[in-house]
Amino acid sequence: MSETRIIDVGEGAAIPSKNDWGLFNAWGISITGAVGVILYLYLFESTPYKRIAHYVADGIIITFEVTFMSIICACCIGLVVGLGRVSKNKAINLVASTYVEVIRGIPLLVQLFYIYYALGRFLNVHDLTAAVIAMSVCYGAYMGEVFRAGITAIDKGQTEAARSLGFNTKQTMFLVILPQAWRTILPPVGNEFIALLKDTSLVSILAVSDLLRRGREFSSETFLYFETYTMVALIYLVITLLLSKGVSIMEARLSHYVRH
């Protein structure tokens, strides 16, 4: 009955599964290694690394901000697009599908430039806001596909049971289908979160001082390219690993009603 269906899983950091244990898995090794190396560089190889870490620190905050806000907006857009994609209303369905097709057909970097400069030209929005909008518009389309897959993976008997009780389509979706779909949706959505986090590094090309841009600024002043990018890469790795852990914890919480 309530078997978990596998739905398309994109690339991204591995989300730890409940079968993994202790530190002896890919996640454990990576996080221990990354944190260990950062600490070692920071404490003992102090000369450039300490300065790098301090210099890029506010970039980490910006990266977090862009990631967090983009995730929220992309989820909202994704939900609307996903619902549109499963809608029986032809017009709504067509609009949602076209949006997905167009977005998926343009490289993220090109979209970022396009939306950023379009917004800059026609509206006077803040750089950070423009970056978040661009990221959200793009990831909203990808997220929409994940939502659609999650919704259609729910047995149609669920819809029939709900409708036969007297629920309308909207109630059926929000009371019966979506609460079940979260569980199937979460792993691929988690992957999208992680991919989004990594892709926020692209906004460094715009005038947004995220982690990568701060690193670039520092290295072009000091010519310490290797050291700077070592630090930047390690910080990205740690953040990504922590996010993937968070996703796996949420996933475990949401699966409480499944028979094991």
Added chain:
Amino acid sequence: MSATSAPTPPIVDIRHVSKSFGALKALNNVSMSMSLGEKVVIIGPSGSGKSTLLRSINKLETVDSGTIIVDGYDINAPTTDINRLRMELGMVFQSFNLFPHKTVLENLTLAPIKLKGMSKAEADDIGIKLLDKVGIREKAHVYPSKLSGGQQQRVAIARALAMSPKIMLFDEPTSALDPEMIGEVLDVMVTLAKEGMTMAVVTHEMGFAREVADRVVFMDHGGIIEEGTPEHFFQNPEHERTKLFLSQIL
């Protein structure tokens, strides 16, 4: 039960209904009616249109032509609020279709709370009584995945009853069950029948048909071939196809 009872307007009136899936005619000019309190058992080979007929009564399938009147409302009329009408029509599926993210009791109370505006306390109260009735009160707070098939189907019946429907539709309620669990579900249905519920039941359980049915309807190839009392059916069926089917199933 008897032909002497006063004529009441039928609570379900299906007139000249047809329905195709692509080139396939699932229902071919079917007419059938049910009066209040009547128990109709629908039998027939697989693919004969039994489910389609039952599901068109609550508009899970929309018919191509003909009319279906339920409790005085034409279900296909634009003025009919189908969601409201469905509250009067309980349905039990072969595959149970319980909501896996809700506990057993929540499965029962969701619709009364959301659709009838019932308070949680009142809905819980009614829910517990119904679980008592189907014999699984002790499972009120577990999730459906922890139940056996027979238990799940009894919960599904209770869930439908929680809306106090006027009519109950059963689509092969025991076909997905292990043989040892069929009895517990049929017992609940027999009790319900004795309480006077109006029931349309698609089933292969001929013992149930004999015991409960006021009328048995035999379908084949999207049409009703023969209908009559269980006595008529099991003692002297008229049509060759009915005889053949019964000889295969009994």
